[in-house]
Amino acid sequence: MIERDIFRALADPTRRAIFEKLANGSMNASTLRLGMDISQPAMSQHLAVLRAARLVREQKEGRFVNYEVDPDGLALIAQWLAKYRAYWPARIDVLKLLLKDMDQ
Amino acid sequence: MIERDIFRALADPTRRAIFEKLANGSMNASTLRLGMDISQPAMSQHLAVLRAARLVREQKEGRFVNYEVDPDGLALIAQWLAKYRAYWPARIDVLKLLLKDMDQ
DNA sequence: GAATCGCATAAGTGTGTGCTTATGTGTTGT
DNA sequence: ACAACACATAAGCACACACTTATGCGATTC
Numbered sequence: 323m324i325e326r327d328i329f330r331a332l333a334d335p336t337r338r339a340i341f342e343k344l345a346n347g348s349m350n351a352s353t354l355r356l357g358m359d360i361s362q363p364a365m366s367q368h369l370a371v372l373r374a375a376r377l378v379r380e381q382k383e384g385r386f387v388n389y390e391v392d393p394d395g396l397a398l399i400a401q402w403l404a405k406y407r408a409y410w411p412a413r414i415d416v417l418k419l420l421l422k423d424m425d426q
Numbered sequence: 427m428i429e430r431d432i433f434r435a436l437a438d439p440t441r442r443a444i445f446e447k448l449a450n451g452s453m454n455a456s457t458l459r460l461g462m463d464i465s466q467p468a469m470s471q472h473l474a475v476l477r478a479a480r481l482v483r484e485q486k487e488g489r490f491v492n493y494e495v496d497p498d499g500l501a502l503i504a505q506w507l508a509k510y511r512a513y514w515p516a517r518i519d520v521l522k523l524l525l526k527d528m529d530q
Numbered sequence: 531g532a533a534t535c536g537c538a539t540a541a542g543t544g545t546g547t548g549c550t551t552a553t554g555t556g557t558t559g560t
Numbered sequence: 561a562c563a564a565c566a567c568a569t570a571a572g573c574a575c576a577c578a579c580t581t582a583t584g585c586g587a588t589t590c
Contacts, residue, residue, distance in 0.1 A: 323439060330437035333430055334548080345510050352566065364549060366568055385557040385566050393513045400514070403504060406449050409497045410504070438578080455537065468579060470538055489536050489587040 324376065325402060328395055331375035336360065337368050341377055341391070348390030350383075428480065429506060432499055435479035440464065441472050445481055445495070452494030454487075 331337055336358075343354060355365050369389060372378040377395035381388045435441055440462075447458060459469050473493060476482040481499035485492045 325442065326437055326439055329433045330547095333434035333437050335427060335430055336548090338429065342509075345513070350566080361550075362567075363551085363569080367548075370568085387567065391510070391513050396507065396510055396513055399503070399507055403500065403507065405446075406495070406500055409449070409495050409500055434577095440578090456535095465580070466537075467539080467581085471578075474538085491537065 324398065327371075327375040328377065328398060331371050331377055334368070334371075336364075337372055340365075340368055341372060344378060344389055344391050348381075348388055350386040350388050352386075354389065428502065431475075431479040432481065432502060435475050435481055438472070438475075440468075441476055444469075444472055445476060448482060448493055448495050452485075452492055454490045454492050456490075458493065 332341070339358070340354060343349075351362075351365055351369060354369075355362065358365075360368075369378060369380075373380065373392075375395055376392050376398070378389050379392040381390065436445070443462070444458060447453075455466075455469055455473060458473075459466065462469075464472075473482065473484075477484060477496075479499055480496050480502070482493050483496040485494065
């Protein structure tokens with residue numbers, strides 16, 4: 323199940339850090355490792371999990387593999403969240419952030 | 427870390443099912459079990475995980491414990507999702523669902 | 531006040547997860 | 561061609577997770 327993959331992928335703090343880095347600009351796996359104190363195989367495995375969850379996608383360029391955020395995963399989270407919008411009004415202040423930059 | 431708790435809690439299909447049930451109306455732990463093929467201790471443990479993630483909150487009523495959706499957890503997910511709104515436009519059609527019922 | 535009920539907690543067990551080291555595969559540079 | 565590089569994969573290990581059975585504990589019922 324894809325929802326399981328997504329939530330499980332994001333449950334790990336290291337993977338959320340990787341995802342956040344990619345959100346600030348796509349880069350290859352080696353560059354991604356800089357300043358992260360993580361082994362090369364571990365990074366490769368984390369990226370595989372994020373890829374399976376459609377949170378990240380790859381683009382091979384020679385011997386490098388460029389990774390970038392895949393909007394599909396985020397859209398699925400938004401879709402899941404939308405099912406429970408009946409419970410949102412209690413925190414309208416936070417949710418206005420979601421609205422602000424969407425209607426242009 | 428609370429984000430880890432939230433995503434980890436939602437990674438389990440059984441817990442998502444429990445949460446979805448509660449989203450359709452609060453109820454106690456026994457009623458929640460009906461038609462779910464899950465032992466009483468397992469349900470109790472799942473509810474503890476959901477409670478720790480602030481996705482659910484309890485309200486003791488005599489010897490019953492009534493559970494309901496806690497908007498705090500959902501708000502935190504929305505907050506996390508908002509950080510990546512730069513990547514949303516690729517799926518505007520889905521995200522319009524999020525908008526629709528929010529501005530009244 | 532004794533039995534029952536609703537729920538939580540404890541302890542044990544199989545399975546999954548995230549890491550490690552070692553090795554493989556394809557690409558680039560000399 | 562050969563070495564170095566970027567990355568993936570395999571295998572093993574410690575720990576976390578979801579379940580089980582057994583038990584505890586407060587609230588209700590008779």
